Amino acid sequence: MTSQSAPRTARDFARIELTRAILEAARRHLAEVGPGELSVRSIARDLGMASSAVYRYFPSRDHLITALLVQCYDESAALVEAADAAVRPDRLRQRWIAMTLALRAWALDNQHEYALLYGSPVPGYAAPQDTVGPATRVPQALLQLMADAEEAGTVLGAPTAPLSRKERAALAPISASVGRPISDERVLRSLTGWALLIGGLSLELFGHLNRGVLDYDLNFRCLVEQAADDFGL
Amino acid sequence: MTSQSAPRTARDFARIELTRAILEAARRHLAEVGPGELSVRSIARDLGMASSAVYRYFPSRDHLITALLVQCYDESAALVEAADAAVRPDRLRQRWIAMTLALRAWALDNQHEYALLYGSPVPGYAAPQDTVGPATRVPQALLQLMADAEEAGTVLGAPTAPLSRKERAALAPISASVGRPISDERVLRSLTGWALLIGGLSLELFGHLNRGVLDYDLNFRCLVEQAADDFGL
DNA sequence: CAGAAACGAGAGCACCGCTCTTGTTTCTGT
DNA sequence: ACAGAAACAAGAGCGGTGCTCTCGTTTCTG
Structure with missing residues (x-):
């Protein structure tokens, strides 16, 4: 140290x-x-x-970047968690919206930092162990939301074919990390939500929506609202 | 030239x-x-x-990178389109699966190229006009699939609140690019699908699933299958 | 066949990450 | 209190980068 x-x-x-x-x-x-x-x-x-x-x-430069990585993961995760905590816990949909909007707001204000976290890895750089804790805070927050949804007894949106045993096994480490019972279907939903969130932000911030979407704010809002529908939030 | x-x-x-x-x-x-x-x-x-x-x-180096960008966009899009074409047009779900698996296969075989296309933009680099055509081929393929789904009369999975007038306006350029009637809800669905696809691949290839998901193949398959459910494919 | 245009190679500029050496300052054990 | 050890800041230097300029050569064209 x-x-x-x-x-x-x-x-x-x-x-x-x-x-x-x-x-x-x-x-x-x-x-x-x-x-x-x-x-x-x-x-x-x-x-x-x-x-x-x-x-x-x-x-080395890489060590400096690692420190920045940790700082940015923590900074963005803190905002997401704060946005989550500011909503009444049983307003599940509103919590999802608040968290995603919070991450987007941070990403818009810190575009290079977002690129550092979620863009292509820096040249010869391999993220060391120090970063994994901070890096999992945002997906963990999503997972906790899904676990709350499960406790509240909400039903998932579209019907899903049940997962196979092997598929369930592949998700085991994540399920275990939640700390309370959660169905594999919901775990998968949080992964979907996370992927959609990062995908939506990356497409927007890395310029893939340039010709096409006119109003980025509105577009992102539509994306997460629709996801909320799909997730039964 | x-x-x-x-x-x-x-x-x-x-x-x-x-x-x-x-x-x-x-x-x-x-x-x-x-x-x-x-x-x-x-x-x-x-x-x-x-x-x-x-x-x-x-x-300049940037011009060289631009040429690579175009080449890689075209190469990956060709594979996606070929995978799409190899399936009977009315097997909508299977087409979605085939296209997403095709892009993932290409991305796994060409990780740096994937990073070039969908990762953070290269340092001082701003993509010129030449790249936008090739870059839109994949999302266009997804849009065409959704238009086919609309013609086939499939119903979207989860119920969605109707889009506002402003939201519809924001999507107008995309709707127009399809070349045939398509509902704004379905346009939004293709955007969701694209974001989910790129998000899922970026999370996987950029190392965000390292501790957590055990079987990447299976995880990706679950993601796109579930998306197919949500999209009513 | 002469002039113009395109070419390949080399030197050079300003920058980069990183290392090594040198001389100085600060801490620590006796 | 003081000597030895440790940490420090600064500079020179190494090999790398993108890019430019010059120079002598080759190729095309009127």
């Missing part, structure tokens, strides 16, 4: 402070240039230090 | 041949390194020419 517990000495304090400053500058750059062109050198210039000094705090 | 009609002279011939060779080498590299690290220099090395010579044929 980079910082051990408390800043005992002045040096410790300076270290965590500079680490924060570097990350902050990186994030500031990310607002303008996109993940692929994030440059350690320009960040260092921005902070008035030699580029080699940055490597005292982040051993 | 790069080549005007016929290769009249030996030089013309050499030019289109070399252009093709460069593109081919670029594509070969793309199978291994990912769009962001495609390097003009390494492609030139691969062909045994000076990097500056490549710029006689593609004025």
Whole structure:
């Protein structure tokens, strides 16, 4: 780890402070240039230090990106969770709408960050273990919504052919992560919802709707409303 | 344009041949390194020419990427269309399954190419007009399927609240592109289907299902089967 | 057959991630 | 208190990138 517990000495304090400053500058750059062109050198210039000094705090550009990844996952997930919590728990449909709109709002405000999280992986980059926790917060929130829907006894929209044993087995780790009983059909529904959400946002933000859809806000709203219908919310 | 009609002279011939060779080498590299690290220099090395010579044929790296973009859009769309055509036209559900499986198969075989098409845009890159035609072939195929479903008189799965006038207006360019009558609800369904398809593939290929889903093949199949149910196919 | 156009190759510019060395500052054990 | 160890900032440097410019050669065209 980079910082051990408390800043005992002045040096410790300076270290965590500079680490924060570097990350902050990186994030500031990310607002303008996109993940692929994030440059350690320009960040260092921005902070008035030699580029080699940055490597005292982040051993490589990838480590810096990992830190940004975690920060952005957490930031967006916090917004989604907050939007969820702001709605009465039994208003299931409204919660779904609120969560999806929250993620879209964040994505629109932080397009390069969205690309970092859900776009193509950065060049030679393989996400380390640190990111998986934060990365699962949003899909977990969707899962919890579905579990609530199951407890409330809502019926799924369209009739679905029952899943085979093998199909159920493939979803086992997810079902187990919910922490309470949930049918495999609902687990699958949350996956669908997640895929639809990310797909819709990616198509919009990566420019695939350019010629075609005129009103992006309205289009996204239609998408999630229709999904709510399908999910029986 | 790069080549005007016929290769009249030996030089013309050499030019289109070399252009093709460069593109081919670029594509070969793309199978291994990912769009962001495609390097003009390494492609030139691969062909045994000076990097500056490549710029006689593609004025910039972005132009080269554009050519790859078009090629990949066309290649994947051709597979999707072929899969569609291989099924009896009135087997709507089977056509949907075939098309989605075809795109997934291509994406799995060409992961970097998929990232190029549907991942985050390449750094400073803005897709020019040339790419929009090929890019719309897949969503167009989905739209045509939905139009066929409408003609066949299938009913949509879950009940949907009717779209508002503004919502219908936002979809107008797409409806018009179908070339025959289609309800706005079905247009919206194709958008949902497209978003779900791209979202599902992106989540899978960009590593978001790593811990969770055990069997990717099965999971994707479940996704599209369930979507077929929702779409009333 | 001369002039023009296209060509390939090389040097060079400014940038990148990253490493190594050097000299300085700060902490720590005795 | 002080010496040794550890952390630090800065600079030079390596090999890579996209791209430009120049220069000598080849090919086409009027």
